[in-house]
Amino acid sequence: MGGRQPGAGRVPERDGLRGRGGDGDALAVIRTRVPAAQPQPARRGGGAVSQPGGLGGERRALRRGRAGGARCYGGLDLSSTRDLTALALWFPDSGRLLVWHFVPADTIGERVERDRVPYDRWAEAGWIEKTNGRATDRVSIVRRLADIRQLYDVQTIAFDRWRFEDLAKLLADEGIELPLIEFVPGFRTYAAAVDAFERAVLERRMLHNGSPILKWQAGNVIIEADAAGNRKPSKAKSIDRIDGIVAAIMACGVAATDEGPKVYRGAGLEWV
Numbered sequence: 001m002g003g004r005q006p007g008a009g010r011v012p013e014r015d016g017l018r019g020r021g022g023d024g025d026a027l028a029v030i031r032t033r034v035p036a037a038q039p040q041p042a043r044r045g046g047g048a049v050s051q052p053g054g055l056g057g058e059r060r061a062l063r064r065g066r067a068g069g070a071r072c073y074g075g076l077d078l079s080s081t082r083d084l085t086a087l088a089l090w091f092p093d094s095g096r097l098l099v100w101h102f103v104p105a106d107t108i109g110e111r112v113e114r115d116r117v118p119y120d121r122w123a124e125a126g127w128i129e130k131t132n133g134r135a136t137d138r139v140s141i142v143r144r145l146a147d148i149r150q151l152y153d154v155q156t157i158a159f160d161r162w163r164f165e166d167l168a169k170l171l172a173d174e175g176i177e178l179p180l181i182e183f184v185p186g187f188r189t190y191a192a193a194v195d196a197f198e199r200a201v202l203e204r205r206m207l208h209n210g211s212p213i214l215k216w217q218a219g220n221v222i223i224e225a226d227a228a229g230n231r232k233p234s235k236a237k238s239i240d241r242i243d244g245i246v247a248a249i250m251a252c253g254v255a256a257t258d259e260g261p262k263v264y265r266g267a268g269l270e271w272v
Contacts, residue, residue, distance in 0.1 A: 026201040070094050073258070074148070074157030075183070075250025077243045078136075078164060083235070085136045087144065088247035089152065092255045095205040099244045101213055102141060105130040115240060117216055127213050142170045149178060155258060158183035158250040183250050187225075190232030193253025194223065200252055217245045 070093040079085040085102040101122075103111065108119045108130065122128045129144070131137035148154060156179045171178065183189060200206045208214050222237040233246050 026198045071153050071155045071258075072096075073155050073251045073255035075247040075252075075254070076141075076157055076159040077247040077250065078141075078160065078162065078167065079243065084241055084243040085141060086243040086247040087141070087148075088244065088251040089148065089154075090200075090248065090251035090255050092200075092252075095200070095207045097206050097208045097248055097251075099208070099211060099214060099248060100144060101128045101244055102131055102136050102144075103128050104134050104136055105132060106134045117240075122213055127211060138167050138170055141167060142174060142176065145171070145178060146174070146176050149176065155179060156181050156254045158254045160185050160250075181254060183253070185232070187228075187230035187232050190249070190253070191230035192256055193249045194231045194233070196256035197249045197252040211244075214244050214248070216240075217242045221245055 070091050072089045072091045075086075075088045075090075077086045079102070087100040087102075089096075089098045091097075103119060103123070108123060108128075111119045119128060123130050129140065131140040145157075158181055161182055162185075183193075217240075220238050220240040221242045222234045222239070223231050224234045224237060225231045233242055233249060235242060235246070
């Protein structure tokens with residue numbers, strides 16, 4: 001696709017997670033590089049990567065046990081008509097971050113023109129899950145949630161109750177039980193979640209498989225703060241779509257509330 005590249009030339013100054021691109025700029029870390037410790041997707045017969053880009057290789061690696069059966073935590077951000085629906089899984093012990101983005105298939109062409117980013121190529125590469133029709137198909141999300149529940153050791157999935165009623169009914173109708181917890185999208189709830197996400201990124205513990213959608217969204221995020229210094233991402237003020245980043249922040253937030261077992265590490269007790 002010609003013209004402007006995703007996220008190019010759009011780096012305004014702001015407060016919060018993303019500042020002026022310095023060492024403390026957590027979102028710049030996502031935009032510019034992936035930690036070197038990340039293993040590459042499996043190759044078949046020494047040839048090309050079986051699914052270049054996308055989540056396929058990463059998911060297969062986790063299924064083969066590279067995550068060591070580790071616990072994971074989820075964040076679910078359901079979409080409006082224009083936004084993306086995003087589902088994030090954060091594996092705090094291994095540093096893996098998986099994010100699914102759901103887009104109605106019949107709207108991809110117009111989204112490419114409107115947002116000037118290659119949704120079509122991202123879908124072909126496996127970064128986007130296309131759903132039937134012009135509205136995000138909640139059944140597709142339910143099926144993905146059921147798949148995730150079987151594949152991974154899901155501890156909790158945080159959700160914003162906005163537009164969640166239909167999804168909750170579908171889950172109940174299908175008999176799918178999930179460890180769901182409501183995430184109230186206010187400053188008080190987001191404050192600890194933003195801090196947890198920021199720490200994971202700046203400490204180079206987050207491995208996101210070079211996701212081009214997350215890199216693009218990291219260039220869009222505006223973080224706002226209240227008088228007490230609590231921070232949260234603002235969809236209203238952000239440059240463009242940020243749904244995957246929001247879901248990842250939610251996942252990191254619920255993971256941070258699970259203190260885990262106490263382990264002695266010489267100088268004192270640490271939560272690991």
